[in-house]
Amino acid sequence: VEADDVARLDALLDPLHPADIADLLEQIGPGQRRDLLALWKGGVDGDILSELDESLREEVIEGLGPGELAEAVRELETDDVVDLVEDLAPEAQEAVLGALAAADRVAVEKALTYPEYSAGRLMQSEVVRAPSHWTVGEAIDFLRSGVPLPDQFYHVVLIDPRLKPVGYATLGRLLSSRRETPLRDITEDSFRTFHVEDEQGDVARTFEKYHLISVPVVDDDDRLVGVVTIDDAMTVLDEEHEEDILRLAGVGEGALSDSVIDTVRGRLPWLVVNLGTAGLAALVISRFTGTIQALVALATLMPIVASMGGNAGTQSLTVAVRALATRDLTRSNAWRVIRREAAVGLVNGLVLALALGGMTMLLFGSVPLGLVIASALVVNLFAAALAGVFVPLLMERIGVDPALASGTFVTTVTDVVGFFAFLGLATVVLL
Amino acid sequence: VEADDVARLDALLDPLHPADIADLLEQIGPGQRRDLLALWKGGVDGDILSELDESLREEVIEGLGPGELAEAVRELETDDVVDLVEDLAPEAQEAVLGALAAADRVAVEKALTYPEYSAGRLMQSEVVRAPSHWTVGEAIDFLRSGVPLPDQFYHVVLIDPRLKPVGYATLGRLLSSRRETPLRDITEDSFRTFHVEDEQGDVARTFEKYHLISVPVVDDDDRLVGVVTIDDAMTVLDEEHEEDILRLAGVGEGALSDSVIDTVRGRLPWLVVNLGTAGLAALVISRFTGTIQALVALATLMPIVASMGGNAGTQSLTVAVRALATRDLTRSNAWRVIRREAAVGLVNGLVLALALGGMTMLLFGSVPLGLVIASALVVNLFAAALAGVFVPLLMERIGVDPALASGTFVTTVTDVVGFFAFLGLATVVLL
Incomplete structure (x- = not known):
C-alpha cells in the first residue's frame, strides 16, 4: 500500500x-x-x-x-x-x-x-433551548427555522428569562404531542443539572445510574452554559475504568502505541516502590535466619503463606476499590463491609489452613509444623482481608485515589504478617 | 424509621x-x-x-x-x-x-x-419504524396519532416492505426538516445494524467506538426485531469492566450485598488454585535446600526476586488484558506488542538489577551474591514480561476469557522462574 x-x-x-x-x-x-x-x-x-x-x-x-x-x-x-x-x-x-x-x-x-476533569470541560456549548412559556408548535417552528443545530441532540432545554434551565422535553415527546401543548406539560421527571465544576467521574456515574441521555450544565449563576451528552459520559466511564484497572496493577497511564521508554517511565517507579517493600519482607526473614538454618523446610514453605495472603488481600482490595469507584461502598455501610470481609477472611483461612496443614503434616511428617503453618495462614488471611478494605478506605478518606498504590501496601502487609507469623510461630513452637 | x-x-x-x-x-x-x-x-x-x-x-x-x-x-x-x-x-x-x-x-x-449475553437479550422490541418511502410529515403525523411509543427513542428506523431496516433518521433531523422532505434524504451515515446473536460486549464496544445512540437489531432473515439503546450498552460496558477487574483479582462474580457464604464460595476456588501453584514454587525451592542450608542469606533474598517478577508480570498482564478487551490488541499488532513488552522487561530488569545487586553487595559484603541476584532479576523480569502478554493472548486464542485465571498462571511462571534462576545460579556460582 x-x-x-x-x-x-x-x-x-x-x-x-x-x-x-x-x-x-x-x-x-x-x-x-x-x-x-x-x-x-x-x-x-x-x-x-x-x-x-x-x-x-x-x-x-x-x-x-x-x-x-x-x-x-x-x-x-x-x-x-x-x-x-x-x-x-x-x-x-x-x-x-x-x-x-x-x-x-x-x-x-x-x-x-474550568478545572480539568470537570463537567465544564466535557460539555458542548451548543444547546437547543426554548423559553419555558413556548408551545410544542413554537418549538418545532423554531427548529425548522434554519438556526444552526448541534449534530446530535436529544432534548429541548426549557429556560426561564434569566437563562436558568427549568426542565427539558425529549424530542420523542415533542414529536408525539399536539402543536398547542405547552412545553411545560411534557417535561421529564428525570430532569437534573450539573454544575460546570462537577467532577467528570461523578457526572458519568450519574448518567449510568439514572439512565440519562443528556444533562444541561449551569454556571455559578445557575445559567445554562452547555450540555453533557451520554456518549461523552460513556467515554469518561471507560477512561475511569482504565485508570482503575491500570493503577491497581501499578501501571501509570499508558497506551499500546507508547514507546518503550515511555512505558518504562510509567512502570519503573512502581517496581522501585515494590523493591522497597520487598526489602521490608526480607528484613523480617533476616531476623529468623537462625530458625531457618535449624529447620530448612521453613524456607520451602514460607513463600506459600505469603503468596496466599497476597492473593486473598488482592481479592478484598479489588472488591473494595471497585465498590468505592461505583459508590456502592460508602461511610454508611463501611462497617458492614469490613465485618463481612473479616468473616470471609477467617472462613477462607480456616478451610485453606486445614488443607495446607494436613498436607504439610503428611509430606514433612511433623504435626507441630503442620499446626504452625495452619495457624500462620489463618492469621495472614485475616490480616489480608482487613488490609484489603482498610487501605483503600483510608486512601479515600485522605483524598488519594484508592486504586493508586493500594496494591503495594496490601501485599506489604501480607508479606510481613505472613513471614512474621510463620517464622515467629516456628521459632516459638519448633525450636 | x-x-x-x-x-x-x-x-x-x-x-x-x-x-x-x-x-x-x-x-x-x-x-x-x-x-x-x-x-x-x-x-x-x-x-x-x-x-x-x-x-x-x-x-x-x-x-x-x-x-x-x-x-x-x-x-x-x-x-x-x-x-x-x-x-x-x-x-x-x-x-x-x-x-x-x-x-x-x-x-x-x-x-x-436468544443466547445469553446476546444483542437479542439486550434489545427492546418496541421500535419506532416507518416505511422508507414516507416523508417527514407522514412520520410526524404517525407519531402524533396516538400509537403507543417507547419511553425513550432517538431514531425513526426506515424499513423496506420486507421489514428490513434500510436506514434511520434522528428525531433532531426529523424536527428540523420540512414536512415534504422524504425520510430517505435525512438518514444518518452512521447507520448500522446488529444481529440478534451478536455478543453484548461487542455491541457495547461498537456503541462506544462509533458514538452511537441506538442501533436496530435484525434476525436471520434481516428483519427488524428490536433496538439496542446506548443506556443499555453503557450498563453492559460497566459490567464487562467489573468482570475484567474482578476476574483479574481472582474474584468470581459478587456484590457487596452478598452473604459471607456466597462470597467465600466465589473466592475460595481461586485461593485453592493458588495453593496448588504456590506448592509448585515450594517444590522448586525444596530442590535447593542444600544450597539454602549452606548460605541462609539466600532464604532472605529469594522472595524479593519472586515478588518483583510477580509485580512486573501483573503490569504486562493487565495492559494486555485491557487491550484485548478494548480490541486494541489484535493479531496484526500482537508481535509488535510482544517485542515492546520484552524490551520493557529487559530495561526494567537491568535498572532494578543494578539497584538490587548493588545493595546486596553492600549489605552482605559479597560481590558474587550481588551478581547472582542481579542476573536472576533480569531473567525473571524478562520472563514476567513475556508471560504477561503470552498467557492472555493464548487464552484468547483458545476461547477463554483472558482475564480469567491469567493472573495465577503469570505469577506461577514468575515464582518458579524467580526461585529457580536465583537458587540455581547461587548453587552453580556460590557453592
Missing part, C-alpha cells in the same frame, strides 16, 4: 469510519505512520484527531500544516475541540484555537478556564 | 429515584431489609426491581405477592423485563411472565430464546 500511491490510499481509507482510521494509525509502527501521514495529510480531519490516543495526537498535529489543521478542527463541536486542545503544548493549542470561528473560539477558551 | 410507620416511610421513599431506593435496599442489612419490605411492599415497582443487584432481586421478588409483582412489571419495557426474568428460578419466571400483557409476554419469551 505504501507505494506512494495517493489515489489508492484515498480509495482505501475514505470509506472507513474516523474511529477505524485512528485505530489503524495506532496499530502500525511509527515509521509506517510517518510515511502514511506524509502521503495522506489532506485526509486527516477533526474526527480522526478526536479518536486518536493522546500520545499520538500531538505527533499527528505537528505533522499537519496550519491550513490542514484549520480545516480539520472547524467542523468539530466545541467539546471535541476542548478535548483535542487541552493536552497540547501551548503553541499547538494556539494554532488550533486560531483556526476556529470567533464564537467557537470564545466557547473553547471559556471551557478551558 | 422502622417504627411500623408506613405513612412516614412512604413520604420518605416516594420522592426518591428508583435507583436510589435500590441503593438503599442494597446498603442496609438483611434483617432491616426484610422489615422494610414487609412494611412497604406496595411501593416496590418494576423500576426498583430493575435497579437491584441480581442477588437481591430474587429475595425481593419472593417477598412480593403475585398481585404486587404483576403491578410492578407491567409498566416496564421488554428489555427490562428480560433482564429481570432471565436469572430467576423457573417458578418466579413463570409468575412474572404470567403478569404481562399477551404481546409483551410473547416478546419476552422470544427474547429468552
Whole structure:
C-alpha cells in the first residue's frame, strides 16, 4: 500500500469510519505512520484527531500544516475541540484555537478556564433551548427555522428569562404531542443539572445510574452554559475504568502505541516502590535466619503463606476499590463491609489452613509444623482481608485515589504478617 | 424509621429515584431489609426491581405477592423485563411472565430464546419504524396519532416492505426538516445494524467506538426485531469492566450485598488454585535446600526476586488484558506488542538489577551474591514480561476469557522462574 500511491490510499481509507482510521494509525509502527501521514495529510480531519490516543495526537498535529489543521478542527463541536486542545503544548493549542470561528473560539477558551476533569470541560456549548412559556408548535417552528443545530441532540432545554434551565422535553415527546401543548406539560421527571465544576467521574456515574441521555450544565449563576451528552459520559466511564484497572496493577497511564521508554517511565517507579517493600519482607526473614538454618523446610514453605495472603488481600482490595469507584461502598455501610470481609477472611483461612496443614503434616511428617503453618495462614488471611478494605478506605478518606498504590501496601502487609507469623510461630513452637 | 410507620416511610421513599431506593435496599442489612419490605411492599415497582443487584432481586421478588409483582412489571419495557426474568428460578419466571400483557409476554419469551449475553437479550422490541418511502410529515403525523411509543427513542428506523431496516433518521433531523422532505434524504451515515446473536460486549464496544445512540437489531432473515439503546450498552460496558477487574483479582462474580457464604464460595476456588501453584514454587525451592542450608542469606533474598517478577508480570498482564478487551490488541499488532513488552522487561530488569545487586553487595559484603541476584532479576523480569502478554493472548486464542485465571498462571511462571534462576545460579556460582 505504501507505494506512494495517493489515489489508492484515498480509495482505501475514505470509506472507513474516523474511529477505524485512528485505530489503524495506532496499530502500525511509527515509521509506517510517518510515511502514511506524509502521503495522506489532506485526509486527516477533526474526527480522526478526536479518536486518536493522546500520545499520538500531538505527533499527528505537528505533522499537519496550519491550513490542514484549520480545516480539520472547524467542523468539530466545541467539546471535541476542548478535548483535542487541552493536552497540547501551548503553541499547538494556539494554532488550533486560531483556526476556529470567533464564537467557537470564545466557547473553547471559556471551557478551558474550568478545572480539568470537570463537567465544564466535557460539555458542548451548543444547546437547543426554548423559553419555558413556548408551545410544542413554537418549538418545532423554531427548529425548522434554519438556526444552526448541534449534530446530535436529544432534548429541548426549557429556560426561564434569566437563562436558568427549568426542565427539558425529549424530542420523542415533542414529536408525539399536539402543536398547542405547552412545553411545560411534557417535561421529564428525570430532569437534573450539573454544575460546570462537577467532577467528570461523578457526572458519568450519574448518567449510568439514572439512565440519562443528556444533562444541561449551569454556571455559578445557575445559567445554562452547555450540555453533557451520554456518549461523552460513556467515554469518561471507560477512561475511569482504565485508570482503575491500570493503577491497581501499578501501571501509570499508558497506551499500546507508547514507546518503550515511555512505558518504562510509567512502570519503573512502581517496581522501585515494590523493591522497597520487598526489602521490608526480607528484613523480617533476616531476623529468623537462625530458625531457618535449624529447620530448612521453613524456607520451602514460607513463600506459600505469603503468596496466599497476597492473593486473598488482592481479592478484598479489588472488591473494595471497585465498590468505592461505583459508590456502592460508602461511610454508611463501611462497617458492614469490613465485618463481612473479616468473616470471609477467617472462613477462607480456616478451610485453606486445614488443607495446607494436613498436607504439610503428611509430606514433612511433623504435626507441630503442620499446626504452625495452619495457624500462620489463618492469621495472614485475616490480616489480608482487613488490609484489603482498610487501605483503600483510608486512601479515600485522605483524598488519594484508592486504586493508586493500594496494591503495594496490601501485599506489604501480607508479606510481613505472613513471614512474621510463620517464622515467629516456628521459632516459638519448633525450636 | 422502622417504627411500623408506613405513612412516614412512604413520604420518605416516594420522592426518591428508583435507583436510589435500590441503593438503599442494597446498603442496609438483611434483617432491616426484610422489615422494610414487609412494611412497604406496595411501593416496590418494576423500576426498583430493575435497579437491584441480581442477588437481591430474587429475595425481593419472593417477598412480593403475585398481585404486587404483576403491578410492578407491567409498566416496564421488554428489555427490562428480560433482564429481570432471565436469572430467576423457573417458578418466579413463570409468575412474572404470567403478569404481562399477551404481546409483551410473547416478546419476552422470544427474547429468552436468544443466547445469553446476546444483542437479542439486550434489545427492546418496541421500535419506532416507518416505511422508507414516507416523508417527514407522514412520520410526524404517525407519531402524533396516538400509537403507543417507547419511553425513550432517538431514531425513526426506515424499513423496506420486507421489514428490513434500510436506514434511520434522528428525531433532531426529523424536527428540523420540512414536512415534504422524504425520510430517505435525512438518514444518518452512521447507520448500522446488529444481529440478534451478536455478543453484548461487542455491541457495547461498537456503541462506544462509533458514538452511537441506538442501533436496530435484525434476525436471520434481516428483519427488524428490536433496538439496542446506548443506556443499555453503557450498563453492559460497566459490567464487562467489573468482570475484567474482578476476574483479574481472582474474584468470581459478587456484590457487596452478598452473604459471607456466597462470597467465600466465589473466592475460595481461586485461593485453592493458588495453593496448588504456590506448592509448585515450594517444590522448586525444596530442590535447593542444600544450597539454602549452606548460605541462609539466600532464604532472605529469594522472595524479593519472586515478588518483583510477580509485580512486573501483573503490569504486562493487565495492559494486555485491557487491550484485548478494548480490541486494541489484535493479531496484526500482537508481535509488535510482544517485542515492546520484552524490551520493557529487559530495561526494567537491568535498572532494578543494578539497584538490587548493588545493595546486596553492600549489605552482605559479597560481590558474587550481588551478581547472582542481579542476573536472576533480569531473567525473571524478562520472563514476567513475556508471560504477561503470552498467557492472555493464548487464552484468547483458545476461547477463554483472558482475564480469567491469567493472573495465577503469570505469577506461577514468575515464582518458579524467580526461585529457580536465583537458587540455581547461587548453587552453580556460590557453592
